[in-house]
Amino acid sequence: MANRSLPLMPIVLLALLLLAACATMQGVWRAPAQHPEELGPGRPTCTECHPARDEQLPYERFDHSTFFMDNHTVAAHQGEQVCRMCHATSFCNDCHATRVELKPSDRHKTETYRRMPHRGDYLTRHRIDGRIDPMSCFRCHGNPKTSRSCAPCHP
Amino acid sequence: MGRWPSFPPQACWLCFFLLLAGPALAGAAEYRLVSDTLLRGFETNVGGDEDLVLPLYQYLQADVGTPGEPPLTFHLYGWGRVELAGSDHFERTFAGGDDTAGELLYGYLEYVSPEVPLTARLGRQYVFEGVARESIDGLRLDAGLSPWFSLCAYGGWPVGLDATDGRSGDSIYGGRFTHHRRGLYEVGLSYKNVDNDSRQAEELLGLDFSLLLPAGISFFGYSTYNLESSGWAEDYYELRLAFDRLQLRPFFQRFDYDDYFATGANTGRPFRFLAGTGETVNVFGTDLLWLQSEVWEWGLKAKHYDYDERDNTAQFLSALLTWSAEEGRSQAGGELGWMNGDSAENEYLLSRLFVYWDLPQTPLLDFATADLVYVWYDETIHGDDDSFFLTLGGGTRLLQDRLELKVAADYSSDPYFDDDLRGWLLATYVFSR
Numbered sequence: 001m002a003n004r005s006l007p008l009m010p011i012v013l014l015a016l017l018l019l020a021a022c023a024t025m026q027g028v029w030r031a032p033a034q035h036p037e038e039l040g041p042g043r044p045t046c047t048e049c050h051p052a053r054d055e056q057l058p059y060e061r062f063d064h065s066t067f068f069m070d071n072h073t074v075a076a077h078q079g080e081q082v083c084r085m086c087h088a089t090s091f092c093n094d095c096h097a098t099r100v101e102l103k104p105s106d107r108h109k110t111e112t113y114r115r116m117p118h119r120g121d122y123l124t125r126h127r128i129d130g131r132i133d134p135m136s137c138f139r140c141h142g143n144p145k146t147s148r149s150c151a152p153c154h155p
Numbered sequence: 156m157g158r159w160p161s162f163p164p165q166a167c168w169l170c171f172f173l174l175l176a177g178p179a180l181a182g183a184a185e186y187r188l189v190s191d192t193l194l195r196g197f198e199t200n201v202g203g204d205e206d207l208v209l210p211l212y213q214y215l216q217a218d219v220g221t222p223g224e225p226p227l228t229f230h231l232y233g234w235g236r237v238e239l240a241g242s243d244h245f246e247r248t249f250a251g252g253d254d255t256a257g258e259l260l261y262g263y264l265e266y267v268s269p270e271v272p273l274t275a276r277l278g279r280q281y282v283f284e285g286v287a288r289e290s291i292d293g294l295r296l297d298a299g300l301s302p303w304f305s306l307c308a309y310g311g312w313p314v315g316l317d318a319t320d321g322r323s324g325d326s327i328y329g330g331r332f333t334h335h336r337r338g339l340y341e342v343g344l345s346y347k348n349v350d351n352d353s354r355q356a357e358e359l360l361g362l363d364f365s366l367l368l369p370a371g372i373s374f375f376g377y378s379t380y381n382l383e384s385s386g387w388a389e390d391y392y393e394l395r396l397a398f399d400r401l402q403l404r405p406f407f408q409r410f411d412y413d414d415y416f417a418t419g420a421n422t423g424r425p426f427r428f429l430a431g432t433g434e435t436v437n438v439f440g441t442d443l444l445w446l447q448s449e450v451w452e453w454g455l456k457a458k459h460y461d462y463d464e465r466d467n468t469a470q471f472l473s474a475l476l477t478w479s480a481e482e483g484r485s486q487a488g489g490e491l492g493w494m495n496g497d498s499a500e501n502e503y504l505l506s507r508l509f510v511y512w513d514l515p516q517t518p519l520l521d522f523a524t525a526d527l528v529y530v531w532y533d534e535t536i537h538g539d540d541d542s543f544f545l546t547l548g549g550g551t552r553l554l555q556d557r558l559e560l561k562v563a564a565d566y567s568s569d570p571y572f573d574d575d576l577r578g579w580l581l582a583t584y585v586f587s588r
Binding site for chain 2: 066073093105113119123133
């Protein structure tokens with residue numbers, strides 16, 4: 001593994017290049033900063049008001065149906081701008097965070113309608129899930145800081 | 156002579172931002188503060204000693220300025236915790252734990268250009284782009300280069316490594332370059348490099364795509380290549396098919412443990428041993444969703460795990476039913492799941508029932524909730540073969556919905572806790588102008 005230092009120069013150059021490129025760009029579509037209308041309570045279904053797809057967005061992809069929590073990875077990574085219209089990053093940080101102590105279902109105990117990982121007695125269940133699917137543990141508990149809750153038993 | 160207090164890096168960041176952005180933000184017309192004060196209460200019994208644990212958590216979210224208008228906004232979110240009963244629970248539960256804890260999860264200035272498609276964020280922030288799922292202290296730029304190309308670039312210090320021998324020599328940088336024809340397809344190429352103490356901790360290259368085909372068919376996927384170990388870490392492909400009210404999502408995943416878990420400093424210690432096992436797992440399955448009406452949703456989930464090295468398989472099957480009220484937030488539902496590993500120690504049957512009920516006409520209570528999870532294990536764990544968990548809760552909204560009070564109580568009986576009772580109280584206050 002080679003020794004490295006923070007490559008500030010390429011980052012600054014890239015930033016300047018971007019700024020220069022953007023200075024000339026007009027008329028490129030981008031998602032609004034906020035959803036234009038306040039959404040009602042409950043899980044939103046985008047296609048109730050929007051077509052399944054249009055020239056800008058595949059709205060069907062962001063319908064919050066039963067399995068959306070399980071399968072939002074690709075949609076969020078490719079369409080973070082869309083998530084941002086309704087969710088502050090704090091919403092994502094209930095699960096995706098460098099350091100949180102409370103599991104999501106303890107942080108939002110009364111939001112029983114949301115599919116959340118680790119509901120109920122997960123301490124016991126994680127022994128089995130961890131053997132079968134350690135990949136899913138790693139996504140949220142993978143780095144040295146997020147794995148601190150694992151360390152007392154898994155040093 | 157007294158000592159100067161030592162400020163955590165996040166406090167220095169905040170002071171720096173506020174000095175920098177103060178004049179611009181002072182004119183901001185809007186701000187919003189959300190305060191969550193959460194008190195939990197439970198007992199622990201370790202080695203015969205009973206301890207009361209009363210952690211008090213404070214979460215604070217602040218947003219100054221309306222996103223995109225004016226162009227400069229400030230966003231902050233963090234939490235702190237103090238253990239009121241003086242127990243040593245947190246010292247035992249978390250590595251390096253203490254009776255107080257806290258974390259600034261993000262605190263950044265955002266500039267959204269009103270004229271050109273450019274967004275810049277400076278400060279502590281999360282980056283969800285391609286192979287990056289990282290918290291960084293640094294700069295992130297997101298720009299639309301033309302109707303067909305976009306670029307996101309970021310650089311700074313990785314927050315996840317600040318406890319690993321300090322921050323000297325730590326760095327993170329990367330980005331995602333995208334070619335897209337909106338409404339038809341998108342292809343992204345992403346890169347991430349993380350250094351810890353001037354030594355490489357992680358280097359990943361990613362390719363992701365989405366393809367919107369006719370007849371409501373979509374094809375998504377990504378592949379991640381670990382440049383440090385020179386191998387494909389993960390592949391994921393999913394197809395989405397919609398037939399009127401029926402949705403099908405077959406998918407395939409492949410993981411190579413040696414390249415996925417890796418051994419660099421950015422991998423948590425509990426996972427590093429997996430990197431040496433040479434294991435490869437193929438996972439395939441499908442979700443099936445039937446939107447019977449606006450009220451009823453039926454779901455089926457099936458997953459099959461196939462391990463090369465262990466030479467065995469596992470399956471997870473689950474059925475779900477959800478009812479949602481036509482008006483309001485009331486919902487109820489249930490799930491029945493079965494994890495079927497090759498050996499009895501890897502088998503369980505899971506059942507869950509939940510209710511969230513709006514009570515608009517009821518004094519003192521605006522909603523009531525219940526959640527029941529019962530799991531049966533094929534092989535006993537610490538002498539028990541099941542887990543029972545029940546939580547009952549409720550809440551009320553006051554001061555024109557600016558204040559929300561919620562209360563809940565848990566009961567559980569499982570291999571680790573006999574007849575365990577826990578209390579939970581949350582006060583959420585929203586202050587905005």
